[in-house]
Amino acid sequence: MSDITDATTASERTPGALHGLRVLDLSRVVAGPLCASMLGDLGADVIKVEGPRNPDETRSWFPPEIGDMGVYFATVNRSKRAITVDLKTPEGVAVIRDLVRTSDIVIENFTTGTLERLGLGYETLRQLNPRIILCSITGFGQTGPSREQGGYDFIAQAMTGFVSMNGAPGDEGTKAPIALADLQAGLHATISLLAAVQARERTGEGQHCDISLLDSMAFSLLNLGTTYLNTGVVPPRYGNQHQTLVPYQSFETADGDVIVAVGNDGQFARFCEVLDCSELATDERYRDASSRIQNREALIAVLQERLRVWSSSHLLERLRAARVPCGPVNSVAQLFDEPQVAARGIVVEVEGAASPDLKLLAAPFGLRGTPAEISAGPPRFSEHTDAVLEELGYSPARIDRLRTAGVIAAK
Incomplete structure (x- = not known):
């Protein structure tokens, strides 16, 4: 198990591949925060924004919890700084606009159209910063008849046929035990953002990335979806067998x-x-x-x-x-007893707000020259608000006024 708190200090670590990029994370729950945390592991400065009176709901998704923090939150919010801003106030929107001017990427997962109603749509953001890259992650995307509907992981798994195919023959279809659609969307968002950063190097312009849980989960069907499209045959439920390979x-066996x-x-x-x-x-x-x-x-x-x-x-x-x-066929406990898991450094122990020895899973990027690492454990609610606002040039008196007005959370 590797440890980010041992002899190597933050100043001594090799800068990550995305060192120098700033990411403004307006997202909540899983897919967006997962994308942002992976960018943070890769060296970006990630600022997570929550409402002063409505924190990311996964902070309190109990049980299970680590300290006073839900495991979901801890999992996908490492390598970030946390601030609070009320986006429903003009003062709060002004703070976000100031942050956009100094950022490279904005990640959001509001329902389609919400960002525009807040005065923070892509056309507005690019006027503030032509190089800004906006990534919108929604259940169904920015276009199409379902674009304004909310969507969760299980819905995407069910709508794409995954649930109907998953499980043993003769049993009911079942969802995956992990948030598979959220995971796929978070990965696709990360890939899209890396591509957009590279394109910006060539064009000098940012762009709007449109990621949906439905698209990502549909793409994950790969050979099964393609088989249906070209043969008209609906894939049956194979359980633990493979569709095209035997055995x-x-x-x-005698004992398992x-x-x-x-x-x-x-x-x-x-x-x-x-x-x-x-x-x-x-x-x-x-x-x-x-x-x-x-x-x-x-x-x-x-x-x-x-x-x-x-x-x-x-x-x-x-x-x-x-x-x-x-x-x-391991249990989760047996997985973490595997010598190969220990050798690959999959488990990382970090110092964090939730626990002095919080154990997290390392993102498996495998970069030798610019290794990815968890730079910090998941932050406490509003932990870095004052520091981030001070970086924007806000005076202590101005920060106090925002706090008194309820635009940022009380200390």
């Missing part, structure tokens, strides 16, 4: 379950050799991928019978030695 699924993922004929031949049934690899019913798909049920029955006598650990050891892709 590629979970199998029972394992995953065997055979991706080509060579791997299948080596798999059969380990199980002492090499004749299956030359059997015309199973010798190539297409044949194995057509005779899936018969093959799986034979393999399952042989695998039940193996212990999971012995089987995995033999398969790995034979270069057959495989792995255990």
Whole structure:
């Protein structure tokens, strides 16, 4: 487990790839904050804006919580500074406009049209700062008949057919246990923003990125969606089996379950050799991928019978030695006991407002020259308001007036 609080101080760390960029994060809940936190991990200065009387609701999504902070909030709001501004007041809008003048990116996930009604639409922002890049993340996007509807992760999973395909055959369809549509949208937003920053280097102009949960989740269907579009065949529910590869699924062993993922004929031949049934690899019913798909049920029955006598650990050891892709079916607890997880530094311990030794998951960017890192734990509500306003040139008296008027949160 790596630790950002050890011997290396902030001033000694290698500047991140996005060092020098400022991101104004007006978003809440998951997709937008996730995007902003990843930009922060990459070195950007991220300023999270919350209302003085309506903080990001995930701060209080209990249980589970860490200290007085919801786990959801802690997960996607690291590497940020937090301020409060009331966007429903003229004074608050003026503060945001001042921040836009000094920022490179604005991220928001209001329902479509809200930013315009606040006087902060893209055309207004680009007049303040022609280089500004606005990223809008919504349930359904900025165009189309559903553009003004609110949307959550589960809705996107259900509408795109994912829920109908997910689960065991014969059981009800089920959503993913993680916020998969939010995660996809956050990743697509991050990629779009990096592309927009690069384009700005060439043109000198910012642009408006339009990201939706529905689009992102639909794109994640990849081969399944493309199969339907070109064949008209609706994908059935396969459970832990694969649509086009056999065997590629979970199998029972004498003491648990394992995953065997055979991706080509060579791997299948080596798999059969380990199980002492090499004749299956030359059997015309199973010798190539297409044949194995057509005779899936018969093959799986034979393999399952042989695998039940193996212990999971012995089987995995033999398969790995034979270069057959495989792995255990871990619990989350077992995942974090894996030596490979420790070796890759996936878990990072940070000092944060929620806990002195908060453990978070590192973003897996893998940049060697400009490594990504969690620069700070999730901030307390309004923790950096005064410091950020002072950077804008606001005097202590002006900050006090904003606080008295309720434009920013009380101390």
